[in-house]
Amino acid sequence: MLQATYLFSIPGMFQKMATVIDALRSVLLSSGATGVDAVNNELVATLRLTNGRTQTAKVTITRGQHGVYHVARCVSRACIADNPQIVRHALRINSKYSCCGCVLVTSLKPPVIDVTANVIICPNGDFLEEIISSLFQVVELADRVEANVMKQDFF
Amino acid sequence: MSDISFVPENELSGADTLQPTMTFEAIQDPQTEVDAPKLLHDIRQIVVYWAEHREDLPDFFSEEFRIDRVTREPVFILSFEVQTVRRSREAYTEPYRGGPIDRSAWRVHDLFQLVPCDTCVFPSFPTEERLPVKGQQKQIRCAKCSATGLLTCTSCGGQGGHVCEACSGVGHGLCTACEGAGTVIGRNSRLISCINCSGTGSSQCTGCSGNGHIDCQDCQASGSISCDDCDSTGQLIQSWQIINRAKTSSSYRYLGSAPDELLPADLMVGAGCISSEVVDLLVDENWQQRINASVPKQINWIATEEARKAMEVATVHTDAHSRATGIRMGVWGTYLYRIELEHLGQSGVLYLSGKTNSITVRQLPARPMHFAARFLRSMDRFFSMFGMGAQERPDEAYSKGVQENQVHVVDRKRLISELKSFGVKAELIDHEYRVYVHESSLDNLSIRCSLRIRFGADRKGRSLIITSCDLGRASRELFPAALEMSQQLDFGHIALVEDPQTKEERFELLDCRHYENLTPGEYYLILRSMSSDYQDLVENLC
Numbered sequence: 001m002l003q004a005t006y007l008f009s010i011p012g013m014f015q016k017m018a019t020v021i022d023a024l025r026s027v028l029l030s031s032g033a034t035g036v037d038a039v040n041n042e043l044v045a046t047l048r049l050t051n052g053r054t055q056t057a058k059v060t061i062t063r064g065q066h067g068v069y070h071v072a073r074c075v076s077r078a079c080i081a082d083n084p085q086i087v088r089h090a091l092r093i094n095s096k097y098s099c100c101g102c103v104l105v106t107s108l109k110p111p112v113i114d115v116t117a118n119v120i121i122c123p124n125g126d127f128l129e130e131i132i133s134s135l136f137q138v139v140e141l142a143d144r145v146e147a148n149v150m151k152q153d154f155f
Numbered sequence: 156m157s158d159i160s161f162v163p164e165n166e167l168s169g170a171d172t173l174q175p176t177m178t179f180e181a182i183q184d185p186q187t188e189v190d191a192p193k194l195l196h197d198i199r200q201i202v203v204y205w206a207e208h209r210e211d212l213p214d215f216f217s218e219e220f221r222i223d224r225v226t227r228e229p230v231f232i233l234s235f236e237v238q239t240v241r242r243s244r245e246a247y248t249e250p251y252r253g254g255p256i257d258r259s260a261w262r263v264h265d266l267f268q269l270v271p272c273d274t275c276v277f278p279s280f281p282t283e284e285r286l287p288v289k290g291q292q293k294q295i296r297c298a299k300c301s302a303t304g305l306l307t308c309t310s311c312g313g314q315g316g317h318v319c320e321a322c323s324g325v326g327h328g329l330c331t332a333c334e335g336a337g338t339v340i341g342r343n344s345r346l347i348s349c350i351n352c353s354g355t356g357s358s359q360c361t362g363c364s365g366n367g368h369i370d371c372q373d374c375q376a377s378g379s380i381s382c383d384d385c386d387s388t389g390q391l392i393q394s395w396q397i398i399n400r401a402k403t404s405s406s407y408r409y410l411g412s413a414p415d416e417l418l419p420a421d422l423m424v425g426a427g428c429i430s431s432e433v434v435d436l437l438v439d440e441n442w443q444q445r446i447n448a449s450v451p452k453q454i455n456w457i458a459t460e461e462a463r464k465a466m467e468v469a470t471v472h473t474d475a476h477s478r479a480t481g482i483r484m485g486v487w488g489t490y491l492y493r494i495e496l497e498h499l500g501q502s503g504v505l506y507l508s509g510k511t512n513s514i515t516v517r518q519l520p521a522r523p524m525h526f527a528a529r530f531l532r533s534m535d536r537f538f539s540m541f542g543m544g545a546q547e548r549p550d551e552a553y554s555k556g557v558q559e560n561q562v563h564v565v566d567r568k569r570l571i572s573e574l575k576s577f578g579v580k581a582e583l584i585d586h587e588y589r590v591y592v593h594e595s596s597l598d599n600l601s602i603r604c605s606l607r608i609r610f611g612a613d614r615k616g617r618s619l620i621i622t623s624c625d626l627g628r629a630s631r632e633l634f635p636a637a638l639e640m641s642q643q644l645d646f647g648h649i650a651l652v653e654d655p656q657t658k659e660e661r662f663e664l665l666d667c668r669h670y671e672n673l674t675p676g677e678y679y680l681i682l683r684s685m686s687s688d689y690q691d692l693v694e695n696l697c
Binding site: 065068069081084087088092094097099102105111116118119126127130133 | 193611613619621629631634635637638639641642644645646647648649650651652663665667668669672674676677680681683684687688
């Protein structure tokens, strides 16, 4: 298992983040991802779901805001938020006990609902398995939201 | 009857979802198969914990058993308790030291009306108490001392003393120096007069100092002692008391079907009370109607029949001085889980019920009897003690913590307890942890927010740790802002939840993640991050 020690103990952290992304990329390719593209500290993967559909997700590694840790942020687009009911529905989805949840992205026009999951990356932590797990949960939830709410794929 | 064991403390497991609040309507629910991951996960944790406290299970049972099937059915129990009281009247006397005497006659002679009766105490064990009755007091002479207040001293027979046994009453004895001769042999072998007795041959008795008798210590040589009945007053006051003996008779009956091997009284442990009625039989003659009114019509006839039976049993040996004083009916409900499990090809069946998560054994998996297999398994255990086995047994601190209601039964790593080393204060309240995160460097140890920590399971049965804190009442205009702010958070999302009591919608910061791979250090950072975000969220959303 890849250890987060790489990120913290050695100078050139950015370079090591790319190492994590590389490791993630190879795991995803071996686990049946239909497309994986990695650049620096970001990775975009297209995954095939159990229902046969495909969904794209992005993994970004960023520095934590409140301490010495990093966060692997898994994001997958669900739908456009073109009415208040969708926002309310997304907030209700967040109350379900799931590792991922919905967020509203207003920087885009029109605003969209993304499904996100954040994995903590600490020194000596086993996080790769957790990122992969979160990634699959994110795309599954995004697909469900998309299918239930919008019935259309905007991604 | 199969044996029953309980998880030590009430409701310590935290597996509250196993026993939701029951209503009468649930009586129509059929037996259903349990497939919800959270329920299966909780049941597994309870069985694991239970197994660790038993010695009659196969080795490594708690790590290796597999739950094949779990079914759930509602079980209702009708309980009746009848309190019977037996009373008798008895006179008693006390020394009379003056003062008023209540000679008033009793208005009634019914023992149950003379002194009010605690009609509905329902004691667990038969009790006996003495209740004083006012009135009908009278002053009498003390018969024991013939109203003199004095009794002849039994030690000396009224003589005030007794003859000295050492000297037989003569007051002197033979001189111990010359043995009565009056002379002793001197230095020059001549007889000389005894200086001890001055040649008389006798000396004063040391036992009686020469008096020949010894004074009685009990009566101080007076020959009489004070009467203990009247305390030397010579007069007594006679009063009355009622001896009150109360006991409770109990009977239980299933409403609907339930496994034959489980007694209703056993399932009562931890079952929730759905309806109860307590009737004072000395006051209320329409007790059957009251009991009927407290249960649904479908079980009216059962309640009536059972109440009648309970009353018959309780009053079968009663007489004029005995009465049934109170009756208490209760309808209790619990979900009964039938757990079919398997361990190395051997099957077992357990029942789980009540909020105390009591486990009743129907069938235990047999121990493997093959010597070689047992030897190999013992070796596995030996290696696992040094961390070389595939699976390790849970540590004793965990078991102790669960017993003392400090550790949630699902929290096998004691993740929350370990947070104490980071200065986080955590306590287990009502199936969930409450955690207070401090920011020592920023706020000088002020409490920033209180977080709730619960446990759940995902669809694959993996443990989830759910962290949340309330952000206040949710207003519709802030829905987009709240969802947008979720994007800025390192951990957790803003959720819209409904308060189960007030039904109002509230914002909640909620984080859910897998428990198994989480370390205390990581979780502390997550809690700190959520605590820091909490301040901003409250300011912006409330």
